Amino acid sequence: MIRVIGAGLPRTGTMTLKNALETLLGEPCHHMAEVFGRPEIDPPAFHAASQGDFPEWDKLFEGYAAAVDWPGSAFYAELAEAYPDAIVVLSRRDSFETWWTSVNNTIFKGFDMAEERMGPIWVDMINGIWDKTFPGADRTGDVAAIKVAYERYHQQVRETIPADRLVEFETGAGWEPLCTALDLPIPAEPFPHLNSTADFNAQVESVLNSEQQ
Numbered sequence: 001m002i003r004v005i006g007a008g009l010p011r012t013g014t015m016t017l018k019n020a021l022e023t024l025l026g027e028p029c030h031h032m033a034e035v036f037g038r039p040e041i042d043p044p045a046f047h048a049a050s051q052g053d054f055p056e057w058d059k060l061f062e063g064y065a066a067a068v069d070w071p072g073s074a075f076y077a078e079l080a081e082a083y084p085d086a087i088v089v090l091s092r093r094d095s096f097e098t099w100w101t102s103v104n105n106t107i108f109k110g111f112d113m114a115e116e117r118m119g120p121i122w123v124d125m126i127n128g129i130w131d132k133t134f135p136g137a138d139r140t141g142d143v144a145a146i147k148v149a150y151e152r153y154h155q156q157v158r159e160t161i162p163a164d165r166l167v168e169f170e171t172g173a174g175w176e177p178l179c180t181a182l183d184l185p186i187p188a189e190p191f192p193h194l195n196s197t198a199d200f201n202a203q204v205e206s207v208l209n210s211e212q213q
Helices: 014-025 042-050 072-082 096-105 107-117 120-133 143-160 176-182 197-211
Strands: 004-006 087-092 166-170
Touching: 004 014, 004 072, 014 087, 014 176, 042 072, 042 120, 072 120, 072 143, 087 143, 087 176, 096 107, 096 143, 166 176
Parallel strands: 004 087, 087 166
Antiparallel strands: none
C-alpha cells in the first residue's frame, strides 16, 4: 500500500528520497531506477496512463510503500485520490536554473541513450510523461516556456494537494519533515545523500549496457 507519493520532478533529490523512505518505511520505494528492471511492466503501463488509460495502481505498485520520481510523480494527483491516507512530498531544487542545469547534464542524456537502446515504448512513455507534466512546452524548445511550465507545475501541486497532506521538501532538508509527516522517530543514521551527476550518468550507462547483453 502506497503511504508516500512523490510529486517532485526528477533531479530534485529523488534517489536520496527513495533511500530515506525505504529506511523509514521498511519497504521498497518506486523510482525511475526501478523501471529499468521492469521494462515489460512499467513503460507500457505509464505510457497508457499518460494517455488517460490508468492502470490498477495497487497491482502496478504491489510491494511498494512509496513512489517518487518519474514516472510515478507525473500521476501524483491520481495517486493522491487512489491513496487518500498517503502524504504527498514535493521535492524541489532551490531554483529552476539549478534544476535545468542538472536535468540537462543527466536525465536528458539518459533519455537519449534509452531512446537508442530500449525501443519505442520507452520513447512513448517518456514523451507522454513530459507532455503530462509540462503541457505545451517542447523539451527541446524554448527554455523560457519550459520555465513557465515548471513554475505552473509546482503551483498546480500546491493547489491540488491539501496543505495538511503536502510536504515541501527542499534538497538538504533531512529527516525531520518526513518523520514529522509520517509520525515516525528520526533515525540515528545520517540522512543519505545520493546520485550526483557523475553517479547518475555512470548508473544509466551501466544499466543500458546490461540491457544490450
